[in-house]
Amino acid sequence: MACGRMYRMHHMYDTEHIDEKWFNLYKGTTKYYLTASEQLLYRTCPNKKYIAKVMFLAVVARPRYDFHRKQHFDGKIGIWPIVEKIEALRSSINRPKGTMITKNVSMTRTLYRKFLVEKVFPSIRAKMPARRWSTVVVQQDNAGPHVLENDAELEIEGKVDGLSIKMRCQPPRSPDLN
Known part of the structure; x- marks a missing residue:
């Protein structure tokens, strides 16, 4: 300690990390082992170099033992x-018009807020270990479509059911979280 300062590490039990991740729908080459009664899955793709991607919103926290539920x-x-699921506007060889198809959605601030309120916050309340009196911090990266830390709608939605959920952006140039 050259400067004479004491650094304290935060245990991060009350911090959730949220991020968007891209995944390929399937691999370019896939090996299947089928029985005689099974048929090979039909895969539609213009060529094997064109593989569609899907974005997922993932939320993780620090693993620990929950003493109230007696489980890890x-x-x-x-x-x-x-x-989003939309109806096909035109028919093709593989499907008729009106069939429900899955399309990627570009992430906007309103869509991000909707995901937080409808999916992330209820899941945090259901799965977090039983420390209902504490404040849970959802830490996001500093991407453009993410909500602000002092968003009024999220502050109201975060205080439902006795658990206070707050948003926080990750520190700039953080080696652990980038």
């Missing part, structure tokens, strides 16, 4: 696809 909390809060 694995830290997995949830993962949700950022897609």
